[in-house]
Amino acid sequence: MLAMQMKLQVFVPRNETQLLRFLSARKEDVAIIAGGTNLLPLVRTRKNSFSWLADASHLSNLRYVRRRNGKIEIGALARIRDLRNNTLTKAGYASFAQVADSFGSTAIANVATVGGNIAVAASTSDLLPALLSVDANVLLKSYQKEREMKLENFLVGEGQTKRQAGEMIAGVSFDIPGTRSISSFRKIGRRTSTFLAVVSVAIFLSYDRNKTITQIGVAFNEIKHSTPGRARNVESYLAGRALNDRVIGEAVDRLKLDLPIALGTEAREDYWNRASRNLLREQLQLCKSKMSG
Amino acid sequence: MRLVFTVNKRKRVCRIKGQETLLEVLRDILGLKGAKKGCETGDCGACAVIVNGLLVNSCLMLAIQARGSKVTTIEGVGSAKHLHPIQSAFVREGAIQCGYCTPAMVLAAKNLLDNQDNPTDDEIRKQMSGILCRCTGYNSITRAVKSVSKKRVKN
Numbered sequence: 001m002l003a004m005q006m007k008l009q010v011f012v013p014r015n016e017t018q019l020l021r022f023l024s025a026r027k028e029d030v031a032i033i034a035g036g037t038n039l040l041p042l043v044r045t046r047k048n049s050f051s052w053l054a055d056a057s058h059l060s061n062l063r064y065v066r067r068r069n070g071k072i073e074i075g076a077l078a079r080i081r082d083l084r085n086n087t088l089t090k091a092g093y094a095s096f097a098q099v100a101d102s103f104g105s106t107a108i109a110n111v112a113t114v115g116g117n118i119a120v121a122a123s124t125s126d127l128l129p130a131l132l133s134v135d136a137n138v139l140l141k142s143y144q145k146e147r148e149m150k151l152e153n154f155l156v157g158e159g160q161t162k163r164q165a166g167e168m169i170a171g172v173s174f175d176i177p178g179t180r181s182i183s184s185f186r187k188i189g190r191r192t193s194t195f196l197a198v199v200s201v202a203i204f205l206s207y208d209r210n211k212t213i214t215q216i217g218v219a220f221n222e223i224k225h226s227t228p229g230r231a232r233n234v235e236s237y238l239a240g241r242a243l244n245d246r247v248i249g250e251a252v253d254r255l256k257l258d259l260p261i262a263l264g265t266e267a268r269e270d271y272w273n274r275a276s277r278n279l280l281r282e283q284l285q286l287c288k289s290k291m292s293g
Numbered sequence: 294m295r296l297v298f299t300v301n302k303r304k305r306v307c308r309i310k311g312q313e314t315l316l317e318v319l320r321d322i323l324g325l326k327g328a329k330k331g332c333e334t335g336d337c338g339a340c341a342v343i344v345n346g347l348l349v350n351s352c353l354m355l356a357i358q359a360r361g362s363k364v365t366t367i368e369g370v371g372s373a374k375h376l377h378p379i380q381s382a383f384v385r386e387g388a389i390q391c392g393y394c395t396p397a398m399v400l401a402a403k404n405l406l407d408n409q410d411n412p413t414d415d416e417i418r419k420q421m422s423g424i425l426c427r428c429t430g431y432n433s434i435t436r437a438v439k440s441v442s443k444k445r446v447k448n
Contacts, residue, residue: 008311008312009311009312010294010311010312010355010357012294012357012360033355033358035353036353036354036355036358037335037350037353040314040333040352040353040355041333041334041335041353043312044333044334053311053312053355055355055357055358057358058358058360081347104335104423105335105338105422105423105424106348106401106404106419106420106422106423107335107338107341107348107349107350107401107423108335108350108353108423110347110348110349111347111349111350111353111354
C-alpha cells in the first residue's frame with residue numbers, strides 16, 4: 001500500500017496555472033503524476049525523494065497530437081495509445097504507431113503518457129528513440145517562463161534530464177515530414193507485455209528523386225553513457241548516399257563507433273552489440289525496400 | 294479527500310487518503326475484492342479494471358485520479374446466477390484453475406469484445422498479454438474468448 005509513504009500528499013490542481021504555481025512553490029519536493037506507470041512503483045519502493053504528488057491527469061489541455069505551424073506537436077499528457085492512429089501516422093511517421101503497438105500491455109499503453117516517458121529518461125523507453133530520430137524539441141514550462149530545447153540535449157544520463165526544479169515537460173514538437181520520407185521502429189524485449197526494451201532502434205529518413213538520403217536520424221535506446229541517443233557516426237555516413245546492400249553493410253560496421261561505453265558485463269555488451277547491428281541492418285533493409293516500392 | 298465516481302453503474306462517494314490507489318479503494322473501502330493485488334508494479338495485471346472504457350491496472354492509478362470516472366469491476370459483469378457469456382465460455386473451455394487472474398482476464402476480454410466483433414487469435418493474445426496466468430495456460434483462455442466472438446458474429 002502506498003500508505004507506507006505516510007508523508008506523501010497529493011495536490012489536485014484545477015488547471016495548468018495552479019499546477020505551475022504549485023511546482024514553483026514546492027520545487028524538488030513535488031513530482032507530477034499522470035499515467036503513474038513508472039512513478040507509483042518508485043514510490044512503493046521508497047525510491048522517491050519528494051513528499052508531494054501533483055495530479056495532472058485531468059489537465060486535458062496538455063493532451064493533444066496536432067499539426068501546427070509546420071510542426072507536429074504532442075502534448076505531455078497524450079497517452080501512448082493516442083499515437084496509434086492519428087495525424088502522426090498520416091503524416092508519415094509510422095514509427096510512432098509501431099512504438100504504440102509494441103509498448104507494453106494494453107493497460108499500460110492506455111495510461112502511460114508521452115511526458116512521463118520523457119521525464120523518466122530511461123534506456124528502456126521505446127518512445128525516446130522514435131522522438132530522437134525525428135530530432136524532436138521538448139517544451140518546458142515553469143510559472144515564470146517557457147523554454148524549448150533539443151530532446152537530445154535534454155537527456156543527460158539514465159534517469160537524468162536538464163529539467164529544472166519548478167519546471168514541467170509540456171510537450172514535444174518536430175517537423176512535418178516531406179512526401180519522400182520513411183520511418184521505422186523495432187525493439188527486442190524479454191516479454192512483449194512489459195515495456196522494457198533490451199535493444200531498440202528508430203530510423204527516420206528523407207530522400208530525393210534519386211533516392212539519395214537528404215535527412216537521416218538513427219537512434220537507439222542506449223548509446224554512450226547508457227542514455228537513449230543518436231548514432232551520429234552511422235548518420236553522417238548515410239547522409240548523401242543511396243541505400244544499397246554495400247552502404248547498409250558499411251553503416252552497420254560504423255555502429256561500433258557509437259556503441260555504449262559500459263553496459264556492465266562482457267556478455268551483455270556482446271549481446272547488445274550483435275542485436276543492435278542486426279536490428280539496424282534489418283530496419284535499413286526495410287527502408288530500402290520501402291524506397292523502392 | 295472526497296472521491297465521487299461511478300462503480301458498476303452505481304454512484305459512489307468515498308472519503309479517501311490522497312495516496313490510496315484505485316485498487317485499495319475498490320477492495321478495502323468498497324469491499325469489491327474481484328480485482329486482485331499482485332505485483333503492484335503493472336507486471337501481473339491481476340488488478341485490471343475498466344475505467345471509462347479503457348483497461349487499466351488499478352494498482353498503478355491513484356484513486357483520486359478516477360474522480361468522475363465510470364469504473365467497471367468483475368462484480369459488475371454477470372452474476373452468480375446469470376454468468377456473462379465470457380464467464381460461461383471460461384467455464385466451458387476450462388479456462389480457469391486457481392482463478393486469481395480470472396477477473397482481470399474476463400474484463401480484458403470484455404473490453405476487447407466491446408470494441409471489436411471478431412478479433413484474431415493474435416489480437417486476443419495481445420490484449421491478454423499484460424495479465425499473467427501461471428496455472429491454466431493461455432490456449433484455453435484464448436479459445437474461450439474466441440468462442441464468444443464467433444457466437445456473436447453468428448448471431
